[in-house]
Amino acid sequence: xxxxxxxxxxxxxxxxxxxxxxxxxxxxxxxxxxxxxxxxxxxxxxxxxxxxxxxxxxxxxxxxxxxxxxxxxxxxxxxxxxxxxxxxxxxxxxxxxxxxxxxxxxxxxxxxxxxxxxxxxxxxxxxxxxxxxxxxxxxxxxxxxxxxxxxxxxxxxxxxxxxxxxxxxxxxxxxxxxxxxxxxxxxxxxxxxxxxxxxxxxxxx
Numbered sequence: 001x002x003x004x005x006x007x008x009x010x011x012x013x014x015x016x017x018x019x020x021x022x023x024x025x026x027x028x029x030x031x032x033x034x035x036x037x038x039x040x041x042x043x044x045x046x047x048x049x050x051x052x053x054x055x056x057x058x059x060x061x062x063x064x065x066x067x068x069x070x071x072x073x074x075x076x077x078x079x080x081x082x083x084x085x086x087x088x089x090x091x092x093x094x095x096x097x098x099x100x101x102x103x104x105x106x107x108x109x110x111x112x113x114x115x116x117x118x119x120x121x122x123x124x125x126x127x128x129x130x131x132x133x134x135x136x137x138x139x140x141x142x143x144x145x146x147x148x149x150x151x152x153x154x155x156x157x158x159x160x161x162x163x164x165x166x167x168x169x170x171x172x173x174x175x176x177x178x179x180x181x182x183x184x185x186x187x188x189x190x191x192x193x194x195x196x197x198x199x200x201x202x203x204x205x
Contacts, residue, residue: 032109143173
């Protein structure tokens with residue numbers, strides 16, 4: 001229970017930063033979504049990229065097994081987005097993960113932009129996936145922000161040395177990362193089962 005209360009306490013203590021993170025990140029996703037709708041060639045280019053790098057083939061290979069599909073989604077979201085785009089850059093350069101993920105949020109928005117009637121229908125249940133998974137990313141970007149603040153200005157966390165500020169910020173990021181991981185598990189399960197079973201029913205209807 002302590003692991004549940006602690007991330008919630010962090011959000012309460014930094015509610016303004018959390019609110020701003022929500023507005024900015026969801027805003028970037030919507031901006032990318034709008035770009036994809038306004039310029040369909042951007043969405044088509046993203047689809048070509050996903051086919052070229054093997055992502056599309058991987059999805060097709062595991063799609064029939066929703067549990068394996070969910071594990072694959074979770075692995076991609078944890079490794080390529082959470083770790084490589086947000087956490088690891090922020091451990092080296094203050095706030096770097098926030099900038100990198102901001103760009104990724106726009107790209108994801110472009111990728112999500114529907115180009116056919118079928119993809120518009122798929123977005124009905126998939127929009128919940130976006131909300132869940134991006135809440136996880138927002139927690140991580142908030143953690144990256146708090147790590148950067150504590151690192152650059154140790155007094156922000158009541159410390160007088162940058163090293164101590166870094167360690168305190170790292171602890172906060174770690175607690176938020178646990179909550180984010182739980183959300184990513186929920187998001188991966190919902191995404192896999194909704195795409196496997198719910199979307200086909202909607203398309204047939």
